[in-house]
Amino acid sequence: MDDTARGAATALRSAPACRLHREGPPPAGPGLLATVHHGDAATPPELVAGVPRVRLRVSADAAAGFTETWTAPGTVHSGRSGGMVFAHTDEHLFLAGHLPRGDRCARAVAVAYSAAFELVLSLGFPRLVRMWNLVRGINDTRSGTEVYRAFCAGRAEAFDRHRARGLGMPAATAVGALGGGIGFHLLATRSAGVTHLENPRQVAAYRYPRRYGPRPPSFSRATWLQPDPVEPGRGVLYVSGTAGILGHESVHPGDARRQCDVALRNIAVLIGRANTARHGIAAGFTPTDLRSVRVYVRHARDLDAVRARCALALDPAADVVFVVTDLCRRELLVEIEAVASASGGARCASAPHGGGPAP
Incomplete structure (x- = not known):
């Protein structure tokens, strides 16, 4: 294969790219997979x-909103099925769905997520990479069960139904939202290499004890997407929502600053070369390599303290968005998700939020 052909093939295998837009409608362009508006x-x-549009209510303040655009090289095909919308290139898929609010959360989630997984498989994208779940009233109690625990039970049932088909358990985030019901969207790939990572500082979420609910959460701590098999050090690492949890226990109750420090340290160990090598990944990272960071903070009063801690740990040029919302456990005050890429790949570009040298 000559250099031109190799370059074209590599471009087609490139990971989906995300860009953040803070003002005005996002521009249309080639390879547009979806827009996701947080407002x-x-x-x-x-x-x-012909482009999937997702609108999520995460704030009562319109000025605090932002929009993601997801793009991928190649011709994009889109469609809808059973209330879900999707778009894909030859290699990558974006899919989104919504569940209206109801009393039988676990059953509704099991049915909806099973349908989503069936659609993913029928479209020919059997490798899940990343999922986002926005859950109204995530800490509320309904029919005697916390909404998040019911959500986890339904999600686990959906994964159980498809375990034999090799979907894998991807990186994920589940946080609160102000909109009704549950909104979800995901990325999947057809043939790119996918590796799901765990963190030596934490028990795998899918192995949590029953004290956290009838079924444990169904996600990995991070997912590595390697578009090109001949370039093992090139790819994108999607870091799940990460909180102040050591082992399986929440730490530093009531102290957002210290919880933020633990979350950042958890991410540092997760993405560090020692842990990535343990999972057979050639690339390793530090927090200063993160260029797409979303920080969820339970209370607005903690924003300044959390911003300050993040500014110390992250590169000044990091793309950081802060969102005030509820988290999966009542005692958790901060959760951080991120993306890092090696030798190109996914990146969310936005105006930086502060900065400072890493400690």
Whole structure:
């Protein structure tokens, strides 16, 4: 294969790219897989001019909103099925769905997520990479069970149904939202290499004891997407929502600053070369390599303290968004997700939020 052909093939295998837009409608362009708006209104996902559009209500303040655009090289095909919308290239898939609010959360989640997984498989993208779950009233109690625990039970049932088909358990985030019901969206790939990572500082979430609910959460701590098998050090690492949890226990109750420090340290160990090598990945990272960071903070009063801690740990040029919302456990005050890439790949570009040297 000559250099031109190799370059074209590599481009087609490149990971999906994300860009953040803070003002005005995001621009349209080639390879557009989806737009995801985080703002003051929520609607079920829809196709607009053939592009999936997701609107999530995460704030009562319209000025605090932002929009992600997801793109991938190649021709994009889109469609809808059973209330879900999707778009894909030859290699990568974006899919989104929504569950209306109801009393039988576990059953509804099991049915909806099973349908999503069936659609992913039928479209020919059998490797899940990343999932986001926005859950209204995540810490509320409904029918005697906390909503998040019921959500986890339904999600686990959906994964159980498809375990034999090799979907894998991807990186994920599950946080609160102000919109009704549960909104979810995901990325999957057809043939790119996918490796799911765990963290030596934490018990795997899917092995949590029953004290946290009838079924444990279904996600890995991170997922490595390697688009090109001949370039093992090139790819994208998607870091799940990471909180102040050691082993399986929440630490430093009531102290957002210290919880933030633990979350950042957890991420540092997770993405560090010692842990990535343990999972057979040629690339390793530090927190200063992160260029797409989303920080979820339970209370607005803790924003300044959390911003300050993040500024110390992250590169000044890091792309950081802070979102005030509820988290999966009532005692957790901070959760951080991120993306890192080696030799190119996914990156969310946005105006930086502060900075400072890493400690």
